[in-house]
Amino acid sequence: QVQLVESGGGLVQAGGSLRLSCAASGRTFSSYAMGWFRQAPGKEREFVAAISWSGGSTVYADSVKGRFTISRDNAKNTVYLQMNSLKPEDTAVYYCAAVYFTAWRSSLAKSSNTYNFWGQGTQVTVSS
Secondary structure (H helix, E strand, O other): OOOOEEOEEEEOOOOOEEEEEEEEEOOOOOHHEEEEEOOOOOOOOOOEEOOOOOOOEEOOOOOOOOOEEOOOOOOOOEEEEEOOOOHHHEEEEEEEEEEOOOOOHHHHOOOHHHHOOOOOEEEEEHHH
C-alpha cells in the first residue's frame, strides 16, 4: 500500500514557476513508477508526466514538454514536478499517482487506468 500527499500548489502569474511535491509512504517507493495528472473544471483528468522507478525514464504530455520537469528522490520518498513558464491553461488540480511496474512502458505510464494509488490533489491556478 502506498499513500500519496501532494503539496506546493498555489496561485501564480502567467510566466511564473511552481514546484509540486508528492510525498509517499511505504518502504517500497523506489519500486513504483510515478505519474502526475491534472484535471481542470469541466474537463477530464489528463496525463502530465511520468517517471520510472529509477528515474532513468520519463515521459511528458506534449502540452508541457520543455516547460515541466518530473524528478524523484527515492531516499526521500518524494516525486517532484517543476513547472516553468506557466500558462493560464495549466490551471487545474494536480494529482500524483503510483503504480508498481516491473518494466517501464511509456504508453502505460500515460494512462490514468494504469495507476493503483492516488493522492488527494493540489490546486494550481495561473492568472493571466
